[in-house]
Amino acid sequence: MFTTVLVANRGEIACRIIATLRKLGIRSVAVYTDADRDALHVQRADRAVRVGSYLSIEDVVTAAQDADAVHPGYGFLSENADLARACEAAGIVFVGPGVKALEVMGDKIRAKEHVSAAGVPVIPGSSTADAEAADRVGYPLLVKPSAGGGGKGMTVVERPQDLADALAGARRVAAAAFGDDTLLLERLVRAPRHIEVQLLADEHGNVIHLGERECSLQRRHQKVIEEAPSPLLDEPTRARIGAAACEVARSVGYVGAGTVEFLVSDEAPTEFFFMEMNTRLQVEHPVTELVTGLDLVEWQLRVAAGEPLTVTQADVVLTGHAIEARVYAEDPARDFLPSAGTVLVLDEPTGDGIRVDSALRAGLVIGSAYDPMLAKVVAWAPDRTTAVARLDAALARTTILGVRTNVGFLRQVLADPDVRAGRLDTDLLARLIPTLNFLSPDDRHLVAAALSRHEVREGAWGSDGWRLGEPRPIRYEDVSVLGDTVSVRDGDPVPARLVRRGPDAVDLELDGVVHPLRLVSDGSVTWVGDQGSAVELRFRTRVERLADELSVLTRGTRPVDPQVRSPMPGTVVSVEVATGDSVVAGQTLLTIEAMKMEHRVVAPSDGIVTLTVRPTDQVALDHVVATISGHPDEGTPA
Structure with missing residues (x-):
């Protein structure tokens, strides 16, 4: 077994790999960029090395000079054959499959051609991405990057006239x-x-499958709950699809942990079509670990060190049910736009059957440079109904204040009758999301809690938020919340x-009604957490409120x-545009x-555009990127 392993990744997966390395007594080396200098995986590793980029093969191999092996995690360079070659040239073991498997299965085009030749059913498609090929494939169609995974760049095209924009965006x-x-x-x-x-497959010709995972709950081709x-x-279909996956692995001499997606x-659950093979560990691997009792990272390391599998197909028994929810730094109320901020308050759930893989800590700055996934909350139970209930309860005990997350959205998904069944x-999810209602900053109990942390004159709580003796009534003031106005003014005390x-x-x-809440203030902003959901309330001065009212005045159909x-x-x-x-x-x-x-930024109205940014410019939330002025012949607004 190895003595030192470099983890060529970041975030929760780096922390996850480091945990198994520590269990096995293996020294861990982390890599980090300037943006991740204070990240949790850096703190948990035995040693950390700065790199210019997680995508730099030269930086990773240089950082691994004192290591026996490199574990790439998932994403970044995990399916990169050039990294495997570079490790081999440097005398370092790459914890993953051989170059042949990476080249064949890491390229979706070659992978489809390979398994199709072997008789595995595949979805009709084309390895050429242009208008002529699209006409042959037929609409609607899916544009997919040949390299990588995670749904990034995948775009649905319903009509020929939308193809050019979809191809350009997917390429970027x-x-x-x-x-x-x-x-x-x-x-x-x-x-x-x-x-x-x-x-799982080893160098000695042993290939087994560990059952399947359901990953159908996706938003824009990105898995959300597995x-x-x-x-x-x-059971018969499970055996057939497992055998087909093993055959795909054998066809490329696969070694290590991998996943075949179908x-x-x-309507016909006994039929399946090959989509792709992920030649790496998957984000959702914890659910398989919980129902099989196997540590997949440990087996990756053992196989990479040349050990044979001691688990046979007959030994694999799926016990109970496990379900995982991905926690993202994103705002569901704003079309799931990525969010950034500083973690001010953090509660992560514990309890029977609960597992959390996380890179979070209080005080951590969440930036916009990397993937928005922060953590995974996983629940196991003897049956599916109980597992779903446990996951929902665990998410209700999850508090992240200081950055917007999707935890409240995840709870609503789990409550859907179709998901439950x-x-x-x-x-x-595309059908479900438009029907959801997210926690609103207009909710009176949130405003009341937030007011308790501020000096508000008309009968509100003191600035320390606490009083002894009988409760005093709170009078709501006209409080502006992130551009929306709370509609409680001049009312009776509540x-x-x-x-x-x-x-x-x-x-x-x-x-x-009693509401158990978490809240923290940072200057004029108060974050309030309620059963997994959280909102940000910002108290504005009278001048700011007046400016808001003026900004929404309209002239015709164009905002002033x-x-x-x-x-x-x-x-x-x-x-x-120019x-x-x-x-x-x-x-x-x-x-x-x-x-x-x-994310596309569109014109809110007709007019003449003036740009204030150029390509490669960095922008902050609410940064002014353009202005729209009236046409010269429109005259002067009243």
């Missing part, structure tokens, strides 16, 4: 995320289920009682406020990329 994302902008096209299969099979086993498959029709498909449970915890009784602001912190990756151009409402002005995702 693929180049930024994987260093390779090669694309492929696939026929879009309506209402499919995403089923993947976990594999579980094992799938509620869809029966599309399975909900296991009636899943990859389009379910009785409220606050009971302190800790420095950042209160029980608020309002209208006879001409400023176009960035919806998230990030980098300007493309500009579609200063002085005439634009119409809804026209794309520019594209901003953050956390490996792109």
Whole structure:
């Protein structure tokens, strides 16, 4: 076994790998960029080395000079054959499959051609991404980067006229995320289920599967909630799909942990189509570990060190049910835009059957440079119903204040009757999201709690937030909350009682209902957490409120406020117009990329555009990126 292993990754997966290294008595070496200097994985490793980029093979190999092996985790260089070659040339073991498997299966085009030749059913598609190929494949179709995974760059195209923009956007994302902008096209299969099979293989010819995972709950092709086993498959189909996955692995001499992904029709659950093979550890590997009792990272290390598998296919027994939710730094109320901030308060759940893989700590700065996933909350139980209930309860005990997250959204997904019943498909979340209602800063109990932390004159609580004796009524003032106005002004006093449970915890009784809340103030901003959800309330002066009211005055259909602001912190990756151009409402002005995702910024009204940014510029949340002025012949506004 190795004595020192370098972990060529960051975040929760780096922490996860380091935990197994510590269990095995192996010394860990972390790498970090300037943005991650204070990250948790850096603190937990035995040693840390600064690199210029997590994508730099030269930096990673140089940092690993004193290590026996490099574990790439997932993402970044985990499926990069050049890294495997560089490690071999430096006399360092790459914890992953051989170069052949990486080259064949790491390229989706070659992988499809390879398994198709072997008789495995595949989805109709084309390795050429252009208009002619799209016409042959047929619409609707899916544009996919050939390298990498995680749904990054995948785009649905319904009509031929949308193809050019989709290809351009997918190429930019693929180049930024994987260093390779090669694309492929696939026929879009309506209402499919995403089923993947976990594999283990060694250098001695042993290949086994560890059952399947259901990954159908996705938003824009990015997995959100995963579980094992799938509620869809029966035992005969489970055996067939597992055997097919093992055959795919054998065809390329696969060694290590890997996953073969299939599309399975909900209407015909005994049929499956090969999509791709992920030649690495998967984000959702904890659910497989919980139902099999195996440590996949440990087996990756043992196999990479040349040890044979001591687990046979007959030894693999799936016990109970496990389900995982991915916690992201994103704002569901703003179309899931990536968010940034500083973690001010952190509660992570514990208890029977609960596991949390996390890179969070209080005081951590969440930036926009990397993927927005912060943690994974996982629950195990003897049956699926109990596992779902345990996961929901665990998310209710999860508090992250200081940065917007999707925890409240995850709880609403788990409450959906179709999700509870296991009636899943990859389009379910797209249908569900428009029906959801997120925690609002207009909710009276949140405003009351936030007011308790501020000096508000008309009968509100004192600035310390606490009083002895009988409760005094709180009178709501006209409080502006992040651009929205709380509609409680000049009303009767509302009785409220606050009971302190800790420095950042209160029980608020309002209208006879008790709300256990977490809250923390940072200057004029107060974060309030309620059963997993959190909102940010900002108290504004009378001058600021007056400016807000003036900004929403309209003249015809064009807002008087001409400023176009960035919806998230990030980098300007493309500009579609020039200063002085005439634009119409809804026209794309520019594209901003953050956390490996792109967002189009559009004109709010007709007019003449003046740009204030250029490609490669860094922008903050609400940064003014353009202004829209009236046409010269419109005259002067009243």
